[in-house]
Amino acid sequence: MPTADPSLRHYRREQGLMLALSLPALLVVLLLIVVPVGWLGWQSIYHDGFTFENYRRIFSEDIYWKTFLFTFEISLLVTGLALLLGYPLAYAAHAASKGWSIVILALVVLPFWTSVLVRAYAWLVLLQRTGVINQLLQSLGIISEPLALVHNMFGTVVATVHILLPFMVLPLYAAMQKIPADLMQAGASLGASPSHAFRRIFLPLSLPGVLAGSTLVFVLCLGFYITPELLGGGRAIMVSMLVSRNVELYNQWGAASAVGVVLLLSVGIIFFVVSRFIRLDRVLGVQ
Amino acid sequence: MKTSSPHRIVFALFCAAVLLYLILPILIIAPMSFSSARFLTFPPPSLSLRWYREYIENPAWMQATLVTLTVALCTVAIATPLGVAAAYAISQSKLRIMRIVHGALLLPLVVPIIITAVGIFFVYAKIGLIATMTGLVFANVMLGLPYVVISVVAGLRSFDMTQEMVARSLGMNRLRSFFTVTLPQISSSVIAGAIFAFISAMDETIVAIFISGGQYQPLTKRMFTALRDEIDPTIAAISTLMTAVSFMLVLIASTRNKKNA
Numbered sequence: 236m237p238t239a240d241p242s243l244r245h246y247r248r249e250q251g252l253m254l255a256l257s258l259p260a261l262l263v264v265l266l267l268i269v270v271p272v273g274w275l276g277w278q279s280i281y282h283d284g285f286t287f288e289n290y291r292r293i294f295s296e297d298i299y300w301k302t303f304l305f306t307f308e309i310s311l312l313v314t315g316l317a318l319l320l321g322y323p324l325a326y327a328a329h330a331a332s333k334g335w336s337i338v339i340l341a342l343v344v345l346p347f348w349t350s351v352l353v354r355a356y357a358w359l360v361l362l363q364r365t366g367v368i369n370q371l372l373q374s375l376g377i378i379s380e381p382l383a384l385v386h387n388m389f390g391t392v393v394a395t396v397h398i399l400l401p402f403m404v405l406p407l408y409a410a411m412q413k414i415p416a417d418l419m420q421a422g423a424s425l426g427a428s429p430s431h432a433f434r435r436i437f438l439p440l441s442l443p444g445v446l447a448g449s450t451l452v453f454v455l456c457l458g459f460y461i462t463p464e465l466l467g468g469g470r471a472i473m474v475s476m477l478v479s480r481n482v483e484l485y486n487q488w489g490a491a492s493a494v495g496v497v498l499l500l501s502v503g504i505i506f507f508v509v510s511r512f513i514r515l516d517r518v519l520g521v522q
Numbered sequence: 523m524k525t526s527s528p529h530r531i532v533f534a535l536f537c538a539a540v541l542l543y544l545i546l547p548i549l550i551i552a553p554m555s556f557s558s559a560r561f562l563t564f565p566p567p568s569l570s571l572r573w574y575r576e577y578i579e580n581p582a583w584m585q586a587t588l589v590t591l592t593v594a595l596c597t598v599a600i601a602t603p604l605g606v607a608a609a610y611a612i613s614q615s616k617l618r619i620m621r622i623v624h625g626a627l628l629l630p631l632v633v634p635i636i637i638t639a640v641g642i643f644f645v646y647a648k649i650g651l652i653a654t655m656t657g658l659v660f661a662n663v664m665l666g667l668p669y670v671v672i673s674v675v676a677g678l679r680s681f682d683m684t685q686e687m688v689a690r691s692l693g694m695n696r697l698r699s700f701f702t703v704t705l706p707q708i709s710s711s712v713i714a715g716a717i718f719a720f721i722s723a724m725d726e727t728i729v730a731i732f733i734s735g736g737q738y739q740p741l742t743k744r745m746f747t748a749l750r751d752e753i754d755p756t757i758a759a760i761s762t763l764m765t766a767v768s769f770m771l772v773l774i775a776s777t778r779n780k781k782n783a
Contacts, residue, residue: 249615254617274641352745353761360554478640
């Protein structure tokens with residue numbers, strides 16, 4: 236379609252070029268994530284004809300819905316613990332001098348660059364019966380028999396919180412850095428005690444960070460696989476393990492797909508609800 | 523606020539404890555790997571390179587190392603140019619569809635990795651890419667793309683595009699002006715993106731568990747399988763090496779960023 240206006244033609248060529256430049260990357264993502272996830276959805280409802288059997292099973296068979304329930308519970312627990320440990324740390328990084336702040340943030344980010352698998356292994360070493368923690372507690376005379384710290388819920392939660400804590404601290408810190416310092420001073424000059432000013436000014440203003448960090452940790456925890464598999468000892472079965480077992484052990488691809496779809500929908504709904512309150516691209520660290 | 527009240531001391535101790543919790547696993551791995559003991563005790567009874575020797579002399583671990591390095595390097599070689607081209611288009615174009623493209627390129631970060639892994643497994647099973655190098659590389663390209671895109675989009679945001687326009691108005695063609703004017707100035711964000719893609723490919727475990735097999739198993743898959751059975755100290759040696767590589771690469775990325783900032 237030739238147009239008379241050369242600037243319009245130039246504009247079209249320019250935009251066409253931009254589309255072409257982004258096409259290869261887009262193709263990779265389409266073929267390797269959109270198609271596979273779509274396939275998952277198709278497979279969950281189609282097996283020699285349409286069937287909702289796989290979904291019916293999720294809601295009727297104990298093992299399925301109990302695993303979902305357990306996964307949500309453990310994710311809530313992990314999120315709560317991460318917030319409990321992460322908020323003071325983020326506050327310390329925010330309030331400390333520049334040097335200390337850099338040290339704290341560096342130590343928070345450091346584990347980020349260690350493979351999840353390596354960290355799961357480290358916790359296995361630390362927490363096992365003859366592990367470092369048990370040896371230490373025994374030599375201090377605090378316990379006489381080694382504690383069962385791993386191959387159970389405890390080990391799973393310790394390692395999972397460890398891996399997800401940076402995802403809590405960083406959004407919290409970012410939100411705290413946006414709070415103007417003079418607000419607290421204004422509060423103090425008007426007679427508020429430090430703890431009162433913290434509760435009435437700082438805490439409410441840091442809530443977007445709390446929401447962002449909690450969402451991130453919760454959603455990531457919902458799909459966690461390596462730590463429950465290696466440290467749970469079969470006692471902490473999460474949704475991701477249900478998916479993998481249906482694929483690897485029972486060859487139930489339809490069931491695995493349906494579980495995957497429900498997990499993905501849960502994540503999607505959470506992101507959608509949260510995105511009505513805060514900007515999600517910021518949560519994901521895009522901007 | 524410079525009072526050393528008991529509250530402040532308790533607060534500082536609490537933060538120190540949380541920080542210790544964060545770095546404890548990293549601190550413990552390296553000494554373990556240099557231990558002479560078969561069973562992991564701390565502190566190690568004496569130092570030795572036994573587990574490193576065991577690692578190097580084991581052909582299965584060596585093959586896995588080769589696979590991991592090949593996959594990571596191929597991933598960087600493919601994901602970096604694709605990611606840079608897409609990031610350039612995203613930051614240049616005002617088309618509304620580009621926002622969708624941008625969002626789509628970040629999907630690998632949002633979709634739970636277990637779902638991605640199983641989905642890819644199903645598709646690969648259909649087209650015969652299970653237990654192949656090609657399959658492993660492309661899955662990792664997809665997973666590494668977001669890091670390149672995020673890093674380069676941020677780099678281009680602080681780059682003044684009129685410089686490229688000037689070069690073009692002086693007669694350079696678009697491609698040359700990009701390579702001689704734009705790319706050198708965003709090089710630190712390109713390198714950072716490439717390094718993150720490399721680390722992502724090196725550390726990737728879950729997709730590899732599902733789609734890799736036979737002689738094309740990366741380190742992480744073999745480590746995972748081994749850990750399911752017993753705690754082999756050789757894994758401490760491998761973990762230490764992997765962590766050292768990651769930290770060195772991150773150090774390179776961050777010092778380069780400072781230089782250019």
